[in-house]
Amino acid sequence: MSDSTERFRALADGGFVDSNLPLLAVVLGSGLAGLADSIESPTVIRYESIPGLAASTAAGHRGEFLLGQIAGIRVVTMAGRLHAYEGHSIEALTRPMAVMAAMNPVAVIVSCAAGGLNPRYRVGDLVVIDEHISLLHGQMGAVGADRELPEYQALERKRAGALRCGRPTCDETFTKIAERTAREAGFRLCRGTYLSVTGPNYETRAECRMMKNWGADLVGMSTVPEVVLASRAGLRTLAVGVVTNMAIPDSPATTTHEDVLTVSQAAGMNLEKVVRAIARSLVHE
Numbered sequence: 016m017s018d019s020t021e022r023f024r025a026l027a028d029g030g031f032v033d034s035n036l037p038l039l040a041v042v043l044g045s046g047l048a049g050l051a052d053s054i055e056s057p058t059v060i061r062y063e064s065i066p067g068l069a070a071s072t073a074a075g076h077r078g079e080f081l082l083g084q085i086a087g088i089r090v091v092t093m094a095g096r097l098h099a100y101e102g103h104s105i106e107a108l109t110r111p112m113a114v115m116a117a118m119n120p121v122a123v124i125v126s127c128a129a130g131g132l133n134p135r136y137r138v139g140d141l142v143v144i145d146e147h148i149s150l151l152h153g154q155m156g157a158v159g160a161d162r163e164l165p166e167y168q169a170l171e172r173k174r175a176g177a178l179r180c181g182r183p184t185c186d187e188t189f190t191k192i193a194e195r196t197a198r199e200a201g202f203r204l205c206r207g208t209y210l211s212v213t214g215p216n217y218e219t220r221a222e223c224r225m226m227k228n229w230g231a232d233l234v235g236m237s238t239v240p241e242v243v244l245a246s247r248a249g250l251r252t253l254a255v256g257v258v259t260n261m262a263i264p265d266s267p268a269t270t271t272h273e274d275v276l277t278v279s280q281a282a283g284m285n286l287e288k289v290v291r292a293i294a295r296s297l298v299h300e
C-alpha cells in the first residue's frame with residue numbers, strides 16, 4: 016500500500032476524514048471532459064469562483080471542478096485546465112491541482128491530448144506517460160514548493176529518488192490496471208515519454224525532428240506541472256496522453272485545435288474505462 020493510501024486510511028480510522036471528500040482526483044484535458052458528464056448530480060464549481068483561480072479560456076476546456084461519484088467512488092474532476100499559453104505562470108496554472116490535492120485524495124489521474132512523435136503510435140491511442148522531458152523546467156521550482164513544510168522536504172527526498180532512476184511518478188499498479196483494461200476492452204494503450212512545451216503553436220517539422228531525437232514519444236502543452244505538483248503532494252499519480260494527431264517530421268499534414276478535439280472526444284470513452292477501473296481498484300485495495 017502506498018504512503019498516501021496509508022495516510023488516508025489512518026486519517027479515516029481516526030475519524031478525521033470528511034466522508035464527502037473525494038478519494039480520486041481526475042484532470043480531463045482537451046476534448047476529454049465527456050467523463051464529467053457521467054458523474055451523477057455533480058456539484059459544479061467554476062474555477063474563477065474560487066479566489067486566486069483564473070477562468071479557463073482554451074476551446075474545449077470548461078474550466079470547472081465537478082464533485083460527485085464514478086463507479087461508486089467519490090471523485091473531484093477538473094473539466095479543462097489552465098495553460099502557460101493562456102498567459103499563466105506555472106504557479107497559477109497548477110492552482111486548480113493544488114486545490115484538488117488539498118482535498119487529500121488517494122490518487123490523481125491526469126489526462127491530456129498530445130501529438131504522437133513515435134511512428135508506432137496511431138491516432139486515438141492512449142499512452143501512459145511513464146517518463147517526461149520538461150521544456151517548462153526553468154519555472155518548475157515554483158510548483159508546490161513551500162520549502163519550509165516538512166511534507167515538502169519528505170517529498171523532495173522522494174523526488175530525488177525518482178530523479179536518480181530517471182522516472183517521474185507513474186504508479187505501476189495503476190499502469191497495470193490501465194493495460195489490463197485496454198486488453199480486455201480491445202483498445203490500444205502504450206507507454207511513452209512526454210515532452211511538454213508552452214505552445215500554443217504546434218511544432219514545426221524541425222522541432223518534431225529534434226524532439227524525436229531527444230527520445231520523446233509524445234508532445235503536448237500541459238500535464239508535467241500538474242504531475243509534479245501531485246507527486247510533491249505525495250499522491251499516487253497516473254498520467255495518460257491521447258494521441259490526437261501524429262507530429263511526424265516530414266508529414267505535410269497540419270494540425271488544428273479542432274482536429275485535436277474531434278479525436279480526443281472519441282478516445283475519451285477509452286479513457287473513461289481506465290478511470291473507472293482505477294476507481295474500482297481503490298475500493299478493493
Ligand code: HPA
Binds near residue numbers: 234235236262275
Ligand atoms: N503538439 C503539442 N500539443 C498537442 C499536440 C501537438 O501535436 N496535439 C495535441 N496537443
